Amino acid sequence: MNSGGETVVKRAKYKIAKAPGNSGILKMNAEEFAFSPNDPTSGPRLRVRFNTIGAHRVTKDGSKTALLNLLKKGEGSEGYIFEFENFSDRNICRDFVTNALERYSEVPKKDAEGPAQLSTEEMERRIKLLQEDSELMKLHKQLVIGGILTEDEFWATRKKLLDGGRKRTSSTQRVGFKSAMISDIKPLTDGRTNKVTFNLTPEIIHQIFAEKPAVHHAFLNYVPKKMSEKDFWTKYCRAEYLHSTKNAVAAAAEAAEDEDLAVFLKQDYILAGEARSKIRKVDPTLDMEADQGDDYTHLPDHGNARDGNKEIAESQTHYDQYKRNLMQDLNRHAAVVLEGRTLDVVTGDTRTVAEALARTKQVELANDTSEKNNNQERLNRVCRMTEIEDLQATREPPVAPLCIKDPRDYFYSQQANALKTLGDAAFGAGYVKCHVSKQEAYTCLRESISDIKSVGLQTSIIKAEVAFKVLNSLTHNISSTKYNLGRNNQETVLDRLPSRTRDDLLNHWTSIQELLKHFWSSYPINTDHLSIKVDRLKDAMAGIYPKLQEIKESVQSDLRHQVSLLVQPMVQALDAAFAHYDANLQKRRAKSGKNGSI
């Protein structure tokens, strides 16, 4: 046996393409798997090492065949397909293969730290994230594949992203209830005897529980204490049969004899309660009369009367509770289908299904605190709807929602600022110093006021040529900023750069940010690992300087100034990091030197 220790031996069929396959024995150990057919002449023997296998695929539990597909590395979908006799065999092999593959996939990673083993699931999530976000992909390619950061370091700062992805991926779509009504499951009569057969599958039972809470309740109460499950369903079917005959009198008679049966025959009391509470939630100010125009029920051949209950609608009010209305059934069924299946239990054992359903119901009830607030809410609503304007307090004026501005705005405005200060410096706008006493200042101000009082407003406060000059400069200013900064506020300096330069700049910007984030977060350096990481980061950052310079040189001269203004903050940030690195390095050297001398 191999030093790998564990071995798995299972009966399986080796399948090639769509052929039915070749049955034999599949043996697996930590390093390789081997297949030997029962009939040595029927097909090839296999002996494959796991390091040539890239991934594996399996069919879902419960699907037609239990397949395991071991994909060869780098070759699309080609692989070794094995069919197992049952899913448990397959799952054992699958888990084994997962472990074996993981062992191999880590080897080329040469990570000194030995990161936590990544499940394939985790890996897939990351890959998916990368595929969805091209910017992240670029960054990942540059930093991780470039060897500057390890995979773990890269993702450590993006835990949220991964978690968010987890939530999203886990919500696979559940299969809902069938939209066909249960009442469509017709009793089967064989025609010769009086025996009537009902067919109940777990699926149908689940649906019955969901649609008829009273039946569900009764099931929990009676089974298996009072009666067996079979008896219970027999009773239920009997009740259904009575309903299907539409004989309310007979139903009433039966119910009087058997109180258990009565549960099924009477109106669902839980449902009725729910309906009442729902009615309570309806807006009390709802104008029912407004809908009357849309109502056809009072016309002949329309509405409820068509469902066949009409004929017994007369004197038999006593039997009302044994009557069932098609409309109600239909509504209830629609509500349940729309609600969807909230249960994850595999529909097998009726009892577990019933209990699980009861649990979810309880949770729902607990969550539904609205019941308490309902009354208050209703009152509030009535108040709002029947408001008398004169009696209301003054309403608060509208307020703007708080919004956090895009930090990019700041970046652009700083760039414009730098331009402007350059302009101002040329202008020579000096700071006016003044040395006047308080007395002087106020007297001067008062004099000006009395001045204008005595002189009055000038007939022409502004000279025509000055006004023209102002108008000219304003329009010129506006049109030039319009030309420069574009029609909308969103357009910026970046948009005027060639798209390649712009992309490069933005790329560098994000990668610098990423590097700096890692750089600053590794201080204070207290492990060897951190110091290695910082060195790595420092080298990577040093590599960015020439690239930035290159970008600057690549653009045309009229844009070069703009670009250098954009690049400047990046360089500054890098400089700060380097200064810190050097200072820290010296300090550490000094310390270690001291330690050494002692």
Next chain:
Amino acid sequence: MAPIASKLYTDDVSLVVLLLDTNPYFWTSSSSSSLSFSHFISHVLSFVNSILLLNQLNQVVIIATGHNTCGYIYDSSLSSVSSSISANESSGDAKMPAFCSEVLKSLEDFVKNDESLSSVDAGNGVGSSLLSGSLSMALCYVQRVFRTGPLHPQPRILCLHGSPDGPEQYVAVMNSIFSAQRSMVPVDSCVIGAQHSAFLQQASYITGGVYLKPQYLDGLFQYLSTVFATDLHSRKFIQLPKPVGVDFRASCFCHKNTIDMGYICSVCLSIFCMPHKKCSTCGSEYGQAQSDASTLSGQKRKEPS
């Protein structure tokens, strides 16, 4: 105020709250240069007049921003409509609309009051005027108008400001700016001093107003009527000067210096120019730094670079 119900406020009716800088030190220093206070006032009065003429429901409120105090100078809704525009009511002085003499009279009173409140000489330099105070008064007025009912003129604030920013007012000014933003009142600013005003740049930027620093001060009226006379509704359709850059620098809370880089309290976001053991604003005590390295890296850059 006239009963609101009788007025029909459409979306192009404005309430302009005008903040006039009356810092005497600034005006004495600037009178030697292009614009004297009397010229300035005559430009402004003409501007006010033209706003009132643009729409008969328009309303103008003037608030003086002094060196030591601020005060309401004029409210067009308080003076009767007939007298405010009907010209040439002789009151002993030169010929001018009645509202102008009203403005001038209260301005004189205000200056007197401002002088009486000043204790010491400003010393060297122009000193700043109380922008934070007048902004708050303007916002209070606007809030009162908001509360008169669902129909009211569209308010905006116009700062005619010349004095340099007083960094000691940083927090108060920023708070006013944010409350203006919250109540959707644009703050326009026209800077008539020598330097740009970082406060007003930020105010206009944050509230969506217009910031302008006129190049030719003798043509102030032209600037005012071209850029600032338009009501808010019409602004959507015209091209107004755009800010080319905004000075976002903050003042530190400890020495009121304007700083590029500083320390920020991790609890209340107060800004300091140097590290403290305890935040002077919220009182939170900062734990002992683990090492020198961590204090250094604790310094946050203000720019997101």
